Amino acid sequence: xxxxxxxxxxxxxxxxxxxxxxxxxxxxxxxxxxxxxxxxxxxxxxxxxxxxxxxxxxxxxxxxxxxxxxxxxxxxxxxxxxxxxxxxxxxxxxxxxxxxxxxxxxxxxxxxxxxxxxxxxxxxxxxxxxxxxxxxxxxxxxxxxxxxxxxxxxxxxxxxxxxxxxxxxxxxxxxxxxxxxxxxxxxx
Numbered sequence: 001x002x003x004x005x006x007x008x009x010x011x012x013x014x015x016x017x018x019x020x021x022x023x024x025x026x027x028x029x030x031x032x033x034x035x036x037x038x039x040x041x042x043x044x045x046x047x048x049x050x051x052x053x054x055x056x057x058x059x060x061x062x063x064x065x066x067x068x069x070x071x072x073x074x075x076x077x078x079x080x081x082x083x084x085x086x087x088x089x090x091x092x093x094x095x096x097x098x099x100x101x102x103x104x105x106x107x108x109x110x111x112x113x114x115x116x117x118x119x120x121x122x123x124x125x126x127x128x129x130x131x132x133x134x135x136x137x138x139x140x141x142x143x144x145x146x147x148x149x150x151x152x153x154x155x156x157x158x159x160x161x162x163x164x165x166x167x168x169x170x171x172x173x174x175x176x177x178x179x180x181x182x183x184x185x186x187x188x
Contacts, residue, residue, distance in 0.1 A: 003049040011122035027103035031095040038093040044082035046103035053099020054163045058092045067171035146175040
């Protein structure tokens with residue numbers, strides 16, 4: 001899958017729009033295992049598309065590290081507040097395996113959004129889906145048991161259980177690692 005395929009799937013693009021969007025993803029990066037794609041304090045200048053490997057988005061402070069996002073092949077990845085506001089990031093993005101991403105700059109993406117209505121519409125729908133998903137996830141944390149959250153994630157995307165270590169999945173689900181381990185023995 002290519003980044004333009006993701007946009008095209010959301011909102012059909014004309015052939016020239018699709019071609020122009022594909023050519024705009026000009027930055028290719030290989031990130032070694034345990035290395036950062038982005039550090040706290042850096043300004044996120046790219047929207048990334050994960051081609052290979054996997055990433056976690058972490059919020060860290062003096063006492064804890066919380067996984068707030070997962071990136072795997074076929075997904076978009078960025079420290080969203082930093083990317084949108086072009087301000088220093090409060091998040092780290094770390095590769096959990098040797099990973100490959102392709103990126104488009106903030107400036108280039110927004111130029112295409114301004115010039116191409118179908119790309120604009122696809123971006124709007126992608127943003128709406130991301131915001132809706134985030135709100136639903138927060139509500140789920142408030143209203144469901146750890147077992148229900150685990151089951152919901154498995155139903156939405158079972159491959160994450162093969163890609164990500166349990167400690168990150170537990171953090172992402174706001175479950176203690178021991179609880180996740182115990183629940184996995186009974187969940188499937």
